[in-house]
Amino acid sequence: MPTAPEVATHVPLAEPAHPAVGAATGLLGAYTPGARFLGTPTRTLLAQGTHSEVPHDARPLPQRVAATLDAARAAGHGAPLVVGAVPFDQTAPAALAVPDTARTAPPLTADPLIALPADPPAAARWDIRPVPEPEVYGAGVAAAVERMWRGEFSKVVLARTLELTSTDPLDIPAMLQRLARRDPSGYTFALPTAPGRTLLGASPELLVSRRGNRVVANPLAGSTPRSDDLAEDVRRAAALLESAKDLHEHAVVVDAVHRALAPYCTGLTVPARPTLLRTATMWHLSTTVTGTLAAPETSALELACALHPTPAVCGTPTDTARQVIADTEPFDRGFFTGMVGWGDAAGDGEWVVTIRCAEAEERSLRLYAGAGVVAASEPAAETAETGAKFRTFLGAVGAEL
Template sequence: MDGFLLAQPDNVVRAYGSRVTFDEAGRAVAALRDKTADLIVGALPFDPRHPTALSVPARAEYTAGPWRPAALPDLPPVRVVTELPSPAEHVARVTKLVEQLNDSKQSLRKVVAARSVLAEAHEALDPQLVVGHLLTRHPNANVFAVDLTPAGRTGATLVGATPEVLIARHGDVVTLRPLAGTLPRRADPAGDAAQADELLASTKNRDEHAFVIDWIRERLGPVCAELSIPDSPELISTHEVWHLATPIAGRLRDTSTTALDLALLLHPTPAVCGTPTDLALDAIAQVEQDRGFYGGAVGWCDAHGDGAWVVAIRSAELSADGRTVQAYAGGGIVAASDPQAELEETTAKLRTLLSALQCALPTH
């Protein structure tokens, strides 16, 4: 896919081709500041030290209202071929991380542990068709498809349906809704309601959420003259999971601070990485393969500084030939985490992508 699509519940941004590409975020920021770029679109990787996939598109369209894709043909059959790591290995990793977090001699307070599944399609998958099926199943999500060629992943596409807005800026107003703290949904209505109540009352999950909110307050405080943060989180749900969420609004001190500046200021949040950030990044690098753009950010920023960036969770990387999909999911690990429950959380999150592909995880 040679282009960019971000469809949010109230607007759609599409971009085609590229006039200039950036594998380093600082160059994109400079292009906005010196007015050589009127629009930047693309994706930030999970690890800020890795190449970005940002570009100035050849042509772009902004449409108010939700995306309503044309009739969607069925996708070709897709099957999971491997889990990376295996479920047992993921539980073992989480167990070791919990031990590390309970070690009073170290400063790590939270780390996000992720795993992935590799799936193969019988025929080439069209990225925009995949995203259309994701939107059909998740109409309130932010769905996206981003060409990763500028980052050196020639022809690969990042696709996903995320419930989380990293940051949006319009004029001097900034809004975001961080998510942290999750439990899988239940098929039985009574059990599902009990699960929601359990999440809202969970000390472990509320502590995990508080790490994120405190960090965002610290990061946005210097750039916002006003910052409104509720005292307690609220519940939101997707088909697969319940989340704790906190809607936040602020007013910028200086409107030269762009949406891309804000995205770089906040990314990666403790919700996708951990806290302290540098220690969590190091811990993840020691035990995982490169996450690529999973847990990164997808978005756009115009010459006025307005824009929106969403967190690239519930996402997958589609290979250049469209035949291979690698889908990721992670969970925040704190000292009170239960490794088996953390495995179940990632399994529930993986279903967002896999269910749209009509592809199931193996039973163990």
């Protein structure tokens, strides 16, 4: 009988103190489209209204955010936060704002009511269009692998999308409930990115957090789908821990995170081997990197911008991988594989990699999923992996491939 491998858990910034039953799920239930919701392993946040928006100009994003927070405080805002999303392309406009009000509660996992099941999806007819078609995606993977064997680059993350159109208006609060209750220990979000458009999802991956001088990053790379059969699920997890391909892919990402954070920290702790992190649909190789911040003025967002994009969402070398992505993917990633999160005027915050997500607008959804392609990759396996990753969101809306 196989034994269950060690499983990593998300590292909180602070332990909650005797949370009230219903506090976190109350904020989840109070979400309405246009508000900003974030559920993380450290807190549940519901932000409403817009006090001020972070402008898009030539200044680096952390400078613009700091100036917006300073201006909000000077205008009488008691405890300003910035909340929102940053796109994959950091030169594109972000969707970040200081809300009028922000209510917080302990994390969803600390609320016993999160165990209550969400209402099942209402019956709906979905028209599903893959972009690109799976065969085209597989051909893109094969072309990338061939170039890697020629030594042009070592890794690229290639994504595909599903465009879903419903006969009925979308019920975004109900989708959020199902995402949050299915994976309450992860990072659940629903954020406006344009008038009438919402970015929502349930990401397993912390890019970086900062509380005081403590820095935490949790890179994920290397994954395999879960199984409903317990013995097979354990076998897949154990095989992932021994997979030379996935361990190499993971090591490349961890090394990149280490090198990006080192200039900002007086010391970093990087475990020698990854552990496993599980979601409802996937097993992931996971490493929790911790450090001590060298300069107190360095914000969580500044650290996040220094890390983004990691090889887990782009590839290696970064510039070459970006070009391969642009040449191969027949769509604009937008906020997919960017980052979502919050930051305060003291520089504390949490920024999460924007995966397992979709953009919702009226009756349509665009779902995104990507896979890390290395020289040992097989097109059919990477296509299947992206299909498994779509399951997080398909289950939330009652659709099937």
